[in-house]
Amino acid sequence: MPAVRLTDVARDAGVSLATASRVLNGSDRVPGKDVAERVQRSAAKLGYVTNAQAQALARSRSGLIGLVVHDISDPYFGEIARQIQTRVFASGTQVLLTQTDRDAETESRAIRALIAQRVDALVIVGSSSYGASSDETLTAMLEGFARNGGLVVGIGQSPGVGRTIDVGDADGARALATALVVEGHRRFAVVGAHGPVPAAAHRTGGFLAGLAEAGLEAELSVEATLDRQGGHELARRVAEHLQKGGARDSAAPLCVFAPADVMALGAIGELRRQGLRVPQDVAVAGFGGVPAGLDASPTLSTLALPLEQIADTAVGWVLGEAEEGPETEQTVWTAPGETALRESTATASR
Numbered sequence: 001m002p003a004v005r006l007t008d009v010a011r012d013a014g015v016s017l018a019t020a021s022r023v024l025n026g027s028d029r030v031p032g033k034d035v036a037e038r039v040q041r042s043a044a045k046l047g048y049v050t051n052a053q054a055q056a057l058a059r060s061r062s063g064l065i066g067l068v069v070h071d072i073s074d075p076y077f078g079e080i081a082r083q084i085q086t087r088v089f090a091s092g093t094q095v096l097l098t099q100t101d102r103d104a105e106t107e108s109r110a111i112r113a114l115i116a117q118r119v120d121a122l123v124i125v126g127s128s129s130y131g132a133s134s135d136e137t138l139t140a141m142l143e144g145f146a147r148n149g150g151l152v153v154g155i156g157q158s159p160g161v162g163r164t165i166d167v168g169d170a171d172g173a174r175a176l177a178t179a180l181v182v183e184g185h186r187r188f189a190v191v192g193a194h195g196p197v198p199a200a201a202h203r204t205g206g207f208l209a210g211l212a213e214a215g216l217e218a219e220l221s222v223e224a225t226l227d228r229q230g231g232h233e234l235a236r237r238v239a240e241h242l243q244k245g246g247a248r249d250s251a252a253p254l255c256v257f258a259p260a261d262v263m264a265l266g267a268i269g270e271l272r273r274q275g276l277r278v279p280q281d282v283a284v285a286g287f288g289g290v291p292a293g294l295d296a297s298p299t300l301s302t303l304a305l306p307l308e309q310i311a312d313t314a315v316g317w318v319l320g321e322a323e324e325g326p327e328t329e330q331t332v333w334t335a336p337g338e339t340a341l342r343e344s345t346a347t348a349s350r
Helices: 006-013 017-024 033-046 052-059 075-090 104-116 132-147 169-183 198-213 228-245 261-273 307-319
Strands: 064-069 094-099 121-125 151-155 163-166 187-193 220-223 254-257 282-288 301-304 332-334 338-340
Touching: 006 017, 006 033, 017 033, 064 075, 064 104, 075 094, 075 121, 075 261, 075 307, 094 104, 104 121, 104 132, 121 307, 132 151, 151 307, 163 307, 169 198, 169 254, 169 282, 169 301, 169 338, 187 198, 187 228, 220 228, 228 254, 228 261, 228 282, 261 282
Parallel strands: 064 094, 064 121, 121 151, 151 163, 163 332, 187 220, 187 254, 254 282, 282 301
Antiparallel strands: 301 338
């Protein structure tokens, strides 16, 4: 069956080709309401769908935004993606989503594919420093995209091009460490190796700096990946540490800092399977402020980032709307994170 053409819609609606085009292709010169409705009914009846590629060529823009995240199963990335999708869809723009699994080659391929799809903008969520050569390749690709009129927004770390939303990794974690010390915690465990994720290293570094200011240091550093499975490994290492040290029933439980909420939530689940109570035996704190942390039992202490505001600011920059974010001429905006001490670190539970 041959494809339905715009001329078929115009003939069925009894209007000129130009009028049908204005109605269906989003022209500002829309005819009267009755005519527009007649054209739309004919298009629906015949199954006509506008040619997005042809529109992109005519307008020099595609109406597409490329969204790049590390891991869509991580509630931090999932929530930002959901917020961006909601806001962008309301504007009539579409989102093309891809995940990188924190892999340099995958990220380069994903961004190259999105650029080939003629996206108007790229929003890159999460730090992506994989080494000098991969960084140079990614930067060169983004610079070429920007030279051709593309917009780039980085969330978490500057991609070296365009604008950046800084989530204050080191300062936020430092403030969280200080708040936990004030709450009464004196024994700490941290995650010391994070693979190719500099943001996590910055968070751990900031947390350790906060402890040092209080005259404390971590008694345990664990190597684990920055995901739910990494949280499980973290919890198992903590359980082994407590058993070997004979401190399982200590009046001063170990407080664990996971540099991502998804990791902290995974740790809580595994600590339970290890027979440890949270926070009575082991306290747990994360970083991110994902909504799932409020639904967990116990609720998760964290450095809570304003995820909705972050998404609104990114979309505002991409769509050229400054009213809900920083001024358009700004190239960097730091999201105001807040310490949120909840049940998972509560000292009154002991």
